[in-house]
Amino acid sequence: MDTTTLAAFLAMDLLLVLTPGADWAFAISTGLREWSVVPAVAGLLAGHVAYALLAVAGLAVIVAGSAPVLTALTVAGAGYLMWLGRGVLRRPRSWPRRAGKQAPPGFRCC
Known part of the structure; x- marks a missing residue:
């Protein structure tokens, strides 16, 4: 593989990673629920690695x-x-009620 093709692939892969989509929405919603985002981001990275390996194959x-x-x-x-x-x-999810916590503006709870 020549360097021009590799550079083009890496540029397109970077654009794919930076484009907001369902993966970003999932990671953001995980953070808003105050859950750990590490498993979510690890899963997203695993998906991107799998996509890159399939492309390389x-x-x-x-x-x-x-x-x-x-x-x-x-x-x-x-x-x-x-x-x-x-x-x-x-089935929209409502913002969970917690003592001392308020839902962000625009969210209806329970």
Whole structure:
């Protein structure tokens, strides 16, 4: 692999990590619940490492070369995000009541 391709891959991977999405929302909500964010961030990092290893293994080239596979993965990903959103809309979590703690503005409790 030449250095130009490696640099392009690393730049795109960095953009992927820095783009806000469901992973950032999960990490932020974990912190807002005053839980430890270490397991959440460790899981996110494990996912990024797995993605990078699959890309290095050549799966990205196979998927990019096959339009039906890329379309199927895109539709599956969109469906998963819609399923997550539906779950949040159907069962929104309320801010937990704790002695001496108040919910942030805009949160309804219990």
